[in-house]
Amino acid sequence: MADDIRIDCDQVSLETPGTGASAPTGQIPASSVPASNEVHPFAINAQAQVAKPDPASQVADAENAAPPLPGTLNLDQKDAIEGGGADPISEAPPSTTTTPPIVTPLKPASWGVVEPVGPWCPDGLETELGFEPNYQNEIKYTTEIDDQWRLAAASKRGRMHAHHGTFREDALSTIHTNSFSFLCVCDGAGSSKLSRIGSEFTAQFLCKLVKEELLSHEGEIMKCSRASLPGNLRAILHLCLDTVARKLVDLSVTAQMLPKDFRCTILTVLHYHHPTGGIFLFGNVGDGFIAVKRRGQSAERIGTSDSGAFSGEVTCFMPDPQVSEFYKTSLEENPPIPEDEVDSYILCTDGVEDPFFPIHRTIDKIYGQLTEGYKEPIADVTYPEGQEPSSIIHAASPGDELLKWLSYEKRGENDDRTIVFTYRKSLAEPPIVTPAMVEMTPEEASPALDTTALPPVVKSWAVFCSPQVIFAMIVGGLVIANAFLIGALLGFTIGSHSTPLAIPNGCNSPIGP
Amino acid sequence: MSFRRLPVYILADCSGSMAGDPIESVKAGISALHSELMGDPSAVESAYLSVISFDSSARQTVPLTELASFNPPSLTASGTTALGAALKLLIDCLQTEVKQNSGEVKGDWKPLVFLLTDGAPTDNWQQYADDLKTKRPGNIIAVACGDGADTALLKSITDTVLEMKSMSPNDFSAFFKWVTQSIKQTSQKCGSSPDAAAGGVALPPPPPGIVIVP
Numbered sequence A: 001m002a003d004d005i006r007i008d009c010d011q012v013s014l015e016t017p018g019t020g021a022s023a024p025t026g027q028i029p030a031s032s033v034p035a036s037n038e039v040h041p042f043a044i045n046a047q048a049q050v051a052k053p054d055p056a057s058q059v060a061d062a063e064n065a066a067p068p069l070p071g072t073l074n075l076d077q078k079d080a081i082e083g084g085g086a087d088p089i090s091e092a093p094p095s096t097t098t099t100p101p102i103v104t105p106l107k108p109a110s111w112g113v114v115e116p117v118g119p120w121c122p123d124g125l126e127t128e129l130g131f132e133p134n135y136q137n138e139i140k141y142t143t144e145i146d147d148q149w150r151l152a153a154a155s156k157r158g159r160m161h162a163h164h165g166t167f168r169e170d171a172l173s174t175i176h177t178n179s180f181s182f183l184c185v186c187d188g189a190g191s192s193k194l195s196r197i198g199s200e201f202t203a204q205f206l207c208k209l210v211k212e213e214l215l216s217h218e219g220e221i222m223k224c225s226r227a228s229l230p231g232n233l234r235a236i237l238h239l240c241l242d243t244v245a246r247k248l249v250d251l252s253v254t255a256q257m258l259p260k261d262f263r264c265t266i267l268t269v270l271h272y273h274h275p276t277g278g279i280f281l282f283g284n285v286g287d288g289f290i291a292v293k294r295r296g297q298s299a300e301r302i303g304t305s306d307s308g309a310f311s312g313e314v315t316c317f318m319p320d321p322q323v324s325e326f327y328k329t330s331l332e333e334n335p336p337i338p339e340d341e342v343d344s345y346i347l348c349t350d351g352v353e354d355p356f357f358p359i360h361r362t363i364d365k366i367y368g369q370l371t372e373g374y375k376e377p378i379a380d381v382t383y384p385e386g387q388e389p390s391s392i393i394h395a396a397s398p399g400d401e402l403l404k405w406l407s408y409e410k411r412g413e414n415d416d417r418t419i420v421f422t423y424r425k426s427l428a429e430p431p432i433v434t435p436a437m438v439e440m441t442p443e444e445a446s447p448a449l450d451t452t453a454l455p456p457v458v459k460s461w462a463v464f465c466s467p468q469v470i471f472a473m474i475v476g477g478l479v480i481a482n483a484f485l486i487g488a489l490l491g492f493t494i495g496s497h498s499t500p501l502a503i504p505n506g507c508n509s510p511i512g513p
Numbered sequence B: 001m002s003f004r005r006l007p008v009y010i011l012a013d014c015s016g017s018m019a020g021d022p023i024e025s026v027k028a029g030i031s032a033l034h035s036e037l038m039g040d041p042s043a044v045e046s047a048y049l050s051v052i053s054f055d056s057s058a059r060q061t062v063p064l065t066e067l068a069s070f071n072p073p074s075l076t077a078s079g080t081t082a083l084g085a086a087l088k089l090l091i092d093c094l095q096t097e098v099k100q101n102s103g104e105v106k107g108d109w110k111p112l113v114f115l116l117t118d119g120a121p122t123d124n125w126q127q128y129a130d131d132l133k134t135k136r137p138g139n140i141i142a143v144a145c146g147d148g149a150d151t152a153l154l155k156s157i158t159d160t161v162l163e164m165k166s167m168s169p170n171d172f173s174a175f176f177k178w179v180t181q182s183i184k185q186t187s188q189k190c191g192s193s194p195d196a197a198a199g200g201v202a203l204p205p206p207p208p209g210i211v212i213v214p
Helices: A055-064 A159-164 A195-216 A218-223 A229-254 A323-333 A359-372 A398-405 A456-464 A467-494 B021-037 B041-046 B083-097 B126-135 B151-155 B169-188 B194-198
Strands: A005-007 A138-144 A149-156 A170-176 A180-188 A264-272 A279-285 A289-294 A299-302 A342-348 A417-424 B006-013 B047-054 B058-066 B112-117 B139-145 B160-164 B201-203 B210-212
Touching: A005 B139, A138 A170, A138 A398, A149 A170, A149 A180, A149 A398, A159 B041, A170 A195, A170 A417, A180 A195, A180 A342, A180 A417, A195 A218, A195 A229, A195 A264, A218 A229, A229 A264, A229 A279, A229 A323, A264 A289, A264 A342, A279 A289, A279 A323, A289 A359, A299 A359, A342 A359, A359 A398, A398 A417, B006 B021, B006 B083, B006 B169, B021 B047, B021 B169, B041 B047, B041 B169, B047 B083, B058 B083, B083 B112, B083 B126, B112 B169, B139 B151, B151 B160, B160 B169, B169 B201, B169 B210
Parallel strands: A005 B201, B006 B047, B006 B112, B112 B139, B139 B160
Antiparallel strands: A138 A149, A149 A417, A170 A180, A180 A264, A264 A279, A289 A299, A289 A342, A342 A417, B047 B058, B160 B210
């Protein structure tokens, strides 16, 4: 069985602990940079040091106390010992005070916000990428996919990366043509040195390759049967992922690093508009999740997350050797869904999955927040007062509102966060309301008849002619009139010859295939 | 409120041979560790500390406690070395105090365990060592202090054994600074980690004076 612990002897041994994790060149240790005014609810007090007890006073106290046991040292004196420092007992001057030391309770540190320092990509590698990377701390956009569908996307650098001045490691890419949409969300592995490049490369290159392949095979795909469509599409997606994995390994060689230094997870959704009907296909490797809201049903998670017994134990990443098999299996095991069953769907990295865990219990409430706005916390996830998000689908700028939705707070949840939310535009349209359906007050609905201006004769009639009475008289009259009409018709038909009505062909069968 | 914790257990040998500078250095080291971790917001949010001390018996001197509420314990040294009792107590604590992933609850991070001992155990320890070695309920780092500790014995508990030849205050201080950095580094990992699945955590290199036992 492999070792659980790896002691990284490649790291420079830190001389001054307290500067955060090992700091690659170009990164500013968090403790040396003034923190921003960002306030965190769990640790809002300024950093403070324990007031060191005065060794001199401690020596005096020791002299006044009972003599120490043989072979032991006075505990108070020894508390003042610093690692590597001189023995304060032998060097401390005699004290004349007897004041006990004042010990200030330790106050927890607060989170800072530091801009990333240094290049996003090592020298010479950026030209090998073949695309313009998006490495801003935050991403937000809205896409009008077509006349039916709209997409909102947002990605936010997590508090951990913000505190240490490192780059966001989540990535996303979405592409649309007249015949399909393809969405890809990736999350760089925390312990991989260049996972931010791995995730961005995978998301962008996979989208580019899928677009090329689907367009080049569009004629054949459009002609294939409904039964063979999912398999054909899966084969193309699988082939594209294999190619991306190989390219990422090549990139690692160019960078003179290892493939594991570029590790990331993958979530993909393909929405294909086919003559036999639109279809969704889903693929995933690693953690994070995809969820679908079918019309008239509760939201459901697609597939399962790979996260192990303890938090964060993913077993396979891009571009590990087994990623091809993992992705292929996920495409096959996640059943395709017909387009007309779907109202909306989301892709999220584990920066969303973990705070709202367990997703199978919270996904409906998450959808509620996305469609109706924040009302109450889900799974202890809250927002700073006054920053609660409104409905995404009704927002003037859904992408902006979705980024606001990502600004939730929960203890221990400091990872990057990414969500792509695609939904039918009809969900955002208000219901059609006629003037008669406008809600009226009871008085407006049944106004009292104003009889003050009416002549006395008419007034007396008005007492009997309130709206309710008039309505009842009209209905009664109609019933009586219909009874006479039906009786007349029956009398006519009994004495005459009648032929059956002709039913057009097919009308007796249910509508639809 | 549910959130993921990083449980950290320190198993401190408090037998008679640790009397004097060594036990005082351990106390000072734990205190310094606490103080240093309070300066790291990710450690403040996630690290929970526990101290198990053992001499002629073993006890959980400080139960698993969040950093902001942790009080460094007062330790004294006397008696024999009930390492077996300490390992058994550790196993019990890991079972009762650490949350595992389930379908409904996101579990704690895999615990970090730091075991310091300067001599041979005086009780039955083998079965507990075997249990820990095979089940690996935590990432255990054993530290052999001085010449009296048996590194081969510690290897039967965990693959990761360090040796601190000198037991001077400076060496203990440097060791606890390394422990602090290890906890910080582990608590700062966020998102997916292949190390956790394949093996556990990546720790910084030990300071001078402390060597990795191959």
